[in-house]
Amino acid sequence: MGTVPLIDGFGAGSVFAYRDGRAVGADEFLGNVAQLAAVLPDRDHVLNLCADRYRFAVGFAAALVRQQISLLPPNQTPHLIAQLLADYGDVYCLIDGGAPPVALETVLFPEAVASARGALPVPVVSDRQIAVIVFTSGSTGRPVPHAKTWGGLARGARMEIDRLSAHVCPGMSVLSTVPPQHMYGLESTVVMPMQGGLALHAGRPFYPADVRNELAALPRPRALVTTPVHLRVLLADDETLPAADLLLCATAPLSPQLAAAAERRFSAPLHEIYGCTEAGQIATRRTVATAEWVVLPGVVLQMEADGVRVGGPHMEGDALLGDVVELWGEGRFLLHGRTADMVNVAGKRTSLAHLNYHLNSIEGVRDGAFVMPEQNGDGVPRLMAFVVAPGLTSENVMRALRERVDAAFLPRPLCFVEALPRNATGKLPREAVDELLTGLDLKVE
Numbered sequence: 001m002g003t004v005p006l007i008d009g010f011g012a013g014s015v016f017a018y019r020d021g022r023a024v025g026a027d028e029f030l031g032n033v034a035q036l037a038a039v040l041p042d043r044d045h046v047l048n049l050c051a052d053r054y055r056f057a058v059g060f061a062a063a064l065v066r067q068q069i070s071l072l073p074p075n076q077t078p079h080l081i082a083q084l085l086a087d088y089g090d091v092y093c094l095i096d097g098g099a100p101p102v103a104l105e106t107v108l109f110p111e112a113v114a115s116a117r118g119a120l121p122v123p124v125v126s127d128r129q130i131a132v133i134v135f136t137s138g139s140t141g142r143p144v145p146h147a148k149t150w151g152g153l154a155r156g157a158r159m160e161i162d163r164l165s166a167h168v169c170p171g172m173s174v175l176s177t178v179p180p181q182h183m184y185g186l187e188s189t190v191v192m193p194m195q196g197g198l199a200l201h202a203g204r205p206f207y208p209a210d211v212r213n214e215l216a217a218l219p220r221p222r223a224l225v226t227t228p229v230h231l232r233v234l235l236a237d238d239e240t241l242p243a244a245d246l247l248l249c250a251t252a253p254l255s256p257q258l259a260a261a262a263e264r265r266f267s268a269p270l271h272e273i274y275g276c277t278e279a280g281q282i283a284t285r286r287t288v289a290t291a292e293w294v295v296l297p298g299v300v301l302q303m304e305a306d307g308v309r310v311g312g313p314h315m316e317g318d319a320l321l322g323d324v325v326e327l328w329g330e331g332r333f334l335l336h337g338r339t340a341d342m343v344n345v346a347g348k349r350t351s352l353a354h355l356n357y358h359l360n361s362i363e364g365v366r367d368g369a370f371v372m373p374e375q376n377g378d379g380v381p382r383l384m385a386f387v388v389a390p391g392l393t394s395e396n397v398m399r400a401l402r403e404r405v406d407a408a409f410l411p412r413p414l415c416f417v418e419a420l421p422r423n424a425t426g427k428l429p430r431e432a433v434d435e436l437l438t439g440l441d442l443k444v445e
Helices: 026-039 053-065 078-087 149-163 183-196 208-217 228-237 255-268 352-360 394-402 430-438
Strands: 003-005 015-019 020-025 045-048 068-073 092-095 104-110 125-126 129-137 145-149 173-176 199-201 220-226 246-249 269-276 278-285 293-295 300-304 307-310 316-318 324-328 332-338 342-343 346-349 366-369 384-388 414-416
Touching: 003 145, 015 026, 015 053, 020 026, 026 053, 045 053, 045 293, 053 068, 053 129, 053 183, 053 199, 129 149, 129 183, 145 149, 145 430, 149 183, 149 278, 173 183, 173 208, 183 199, 183 220, 183 269, 183 278, 208 220, 208 228, 228 255, 246 255, 255 269, 300 324, 307 324, 332 346, 332 352, 346 352, 352 366, 352 384, 352 394, 366 430, 394 414
Parallel strands: 015 199, 045 068, 045 092, 068 129, 092 104, 173 199, 173 220, 220 246, 246 269, 384 414
Antiparallel strands: 003 125, 015 020, 129 145, 269 278, 278 293, 293 332, 300 307, 307 316, 324 332, 342 346, 366 384
16 A cells, blocks of 8 residues: 655745735645644544635645545535535534534634744655545536545646646646635645645635736746636636736636637636546646647546546546547547537437537627426427526527527527526536526516
């Protein structure tokens, strides 16, 4: 059984994080981890709900040191947290403010933390130790748990660093709009900094002005880790954006037009990451250059009767992908959307991802999503769509859609809303879609 260091790539005096305008050294981080680990209750599972990314990282590392498993749900609704409490009866909650969504044993992150004096030894953790249980987003139903070992997470981070080596280097600062509780956020904004000597930013700015200000305040080289939804909001603002050295994007397909605009406005290369909760990160692409995805080092894709199966050195086994994938050989492939998103109308097939891509490519559309309601009886299935497009009419949107998609897939009806109920990573959980569908006191055109 091997071991993996808690952090790697940090030299003497290295910065581990930027928090509240202050640089936090790697030794201070290790001291904070030791202090928190000493006061954690003796349990097997911890629900880490710290909103501050640095405190989340301290809690995540302290749990590793105590051989505890961090539970990372896709949301913090009382219903889901109650489910976790029923499934993991010994779980306690680590928070850095407010109160947990349901009543359970709670540890408040200590406000006063002692500064480390001198260099501290870096703890090592078994590579077979289960570090986290992450959950699918719930886009198609109840979230499903998946256990990840510390060795697998660390190997995945090194694979990501290897792929991005032309842009990533020790000391690079990393700002993110993605929560650390999400698989993408965990891998790219917590574990990659921990294993690559990068400096994470403790906040998660939401508004465009906050993203601009926080990014501009970080030293270069600097990276922005985000999603297509957040990028679209950022680019809708005409304010000058600070230069970056790397943009990372994931959680939903990104159009080449949006990627090109992002590269131009940030003066930085944009790389997309493709992955899933079951397998973690799998492949990357430079979106402005190609539609092809290239698998990370060691990742293998295999076509089988029920779909494409993926395996890799960062995985405990293999996993069946929930996407329609077209293999092109030598670790390259095209992505055609979620298997569950495939729709068949009048004998014609397409994917909701394909339709959403065209809907969101229409000038003036700020956000939009196609939906296939549950079918009752033997009637012909009818797609519908929700759109956020102030200033446009139904005629404007439908005319543009007719130029882009087959008439069989035009939405009936097209519903205008003020905003779509996306979660923190920009996804639309099925539960939120169902609420939209059951309350159509909306502007329907």
